[in-house]
Amino acid sequence: MSTTRTNKLYPNLDEVPLNRFHLKVTAMTFGANFSDGYALGIISGVLPAISTQMHLDGFWQGMLASSALIGLFFGSLCLGRVGDIIGRQRVYVLNFALIAAASLAQFWSPNVEILFVLRLLIGFGLGADYAVGPTLLSEFAPRRHRGLMLASLTVLxxxxxxxxxxxxxxxxxxxxxxxxxLASGFIPAVVVLIVRIGTPESPGWLISKGRVDEAREIVRKHLKVELNPEEFEVSSGSGSYRELFSKKMWRRTAFGSLFYSAQVLPYFAIYTFVPTILGQLKIDDADLQNLVINLFLLAGGVVGLWFVQKLPRRAFTIWTFLILAVSLAALGAMADLPALFIMVPFAIYTFVMSGASNITQVYPPELFPTEVRASGVGLVNAISRIASAIGTFFLPLSLDAWGIPVSMFWLAGVLLLGLLVTVVWAPETKREQLV
Structure with a gap:
């Protein structure tokens, strides 16, 4: 048995100093988020070409655009629970075998039905990572750096x-x-699969199952410190799925589900149909404006990391919801103005939404105790993906029926609902001990 490099005994993983393994497990989880963003982003650009070649009507355009999101619902819901029962590590590794295979198979899709099923499978695999990836990372991350490490997933x-x-x-x-x-999504997926082989199990999960010696050995080997078993806090939770809806936990479950849904519904709906929106706004050189919007997305995500690290979770979420709602309402009100004016609220919304999205990887793992953390994160993600799919399906119908102003107003209303839920139910979790 290897020996620790320090004489200090740490009572929990939250107090362990940041080291190279923390950066490694963060980088391994990065890959899933990159693959997810790539898989969902690629469909937006190729959907017009697919629609033309396969003669898709509005129904199938909406279904294809939301297919991966529907898969994410089932993957998060089912495999998050599996991660609490059998452990994080196996789900964390094997889901990318499915993603890589389904991504490559898209190249040979003979019709929209087969393509829809393949994208469902990609979403299913990614849903597992939405539940287990942030959970595993949060259970290794030191409390002082947890917000930054988790928020950086959204940037990727x-x-x-x-x-x-x-x-x-x-x-x-x-x-x-x-x-x-579409098939190019195979490349990042197979890279993630390879680098994740050999990932250790979460020590926090092992401790919750009473496998203390295994947990201490993993910490000793990878983090180069020693945990003090005399100071472990044994959870009194049952680990049952029902615990998420118990008197003690239901508000956190409801808040996580509703705040996440309210944030991502407008996000996925708008950015899946950016070309359509820019066309209805009569923006000249829509490709250039789309490029500018994407640059604002990148800049907002990076700047948002600083705010997540510095601000309380509640304050960050409340203020970003408010700014986002005002921006979309302004976009709806200014829809008939020249492009120079229209792009101002669009750019503000894009920048702030990208930064605000960082909190969606931070808040959910902090809401739930170890024994039901993957289940809770999986449930929150699953519900948010159904909201995303609903928004993605209905926005093109809304744009056709009512145009830009009404569509932006009801999306702003969704954000105001998220603001209300945060004000009423959001706990402050920045300093909570997870493991």
Whole structure:
């Protein structure tokens, strides 16, 4: 048995100093978020070409755009629970075998039905990572750096989304290019699969199952410190799924589900149909404006990391919801003005939304105790993905029926609902001990 490099005994993983393994497990989780952003971003750019070639009506356009989000619902809901029962590590590794295979198979899709099923499978695998990835990382992360480490996952999601968006915009001239673009998601997925082989199990999960010696050995090997078993706090929770809806926990479950849903419903709806929105706004050189929007997405995500690290969770979420709602309402009110004026609230919304999205990887793992953390994070993600799918399905119908102003107003209303839920129910979790 290897020996620890320090004589200090740490009572919990929250107090362990940051070291290279923390950065490694963060980087391994990055890959999933990049792949997710890439998979969801690529469909936005290739959807017009697919629609033309396969003669898709509005129904199938909406279904194809929301397919991965529907898969995310089932993957998060089912495999999050599996992660609490059998452990984080196996789900964390094996889900990317499914994602890689389904991504590559898109190249040979003969019809929209097969393509829809393959994207459901990609979403299913990514849903597992939405539940287990932040959970595993949060259970290794030192409390002092937890917000930054978790929030950085969203930045990599944005990087993947933006790269996919730019590729699909500027490499989509050939009628068959959409097949190569969709199948290219295989590359980041297989890289993630390879680098995750050998990932250790979460010590926090092992401790919750009474496997203390295994947990201490993992900490000793990878974090180079020693945990003090005399100071472990044994949870009194049952670990049952029902615990998420208990008197003690239901407000946290409801808050996590509703705040996340209210934030991502407008996000996915708007950015899946950016070309359509820019077209209805009569924006000249829509490709250039789309590129500018993507740059604002990247900048907002990076700047948002600082605010997540410095601000309390509640304050960050309340203020970003308020700014976002006002921005979309302004966009709706200014829809008939010249492009120079319209792009101001659009750019503000894009910048702030990208930064605000960082909290969606931070808040959920902090809401739940170890024995039901993956289940709770999975449930919150699942509900948010149904909201995303609903928004993605209905926005093109709304744009056709009512145009930009009404569509932006009801999306702003969704954000105001998120603001209300945060004010009423959001706990402050920045300093909570997770493991």
């Amino acid at each position: 999601w944005t990087v993947g989304y933006v790269i996919a968006n730019i590729l699909s915009t500027y490499a989509n001239s050939d009628p068959e290019a959409w097949k190569w673009l």
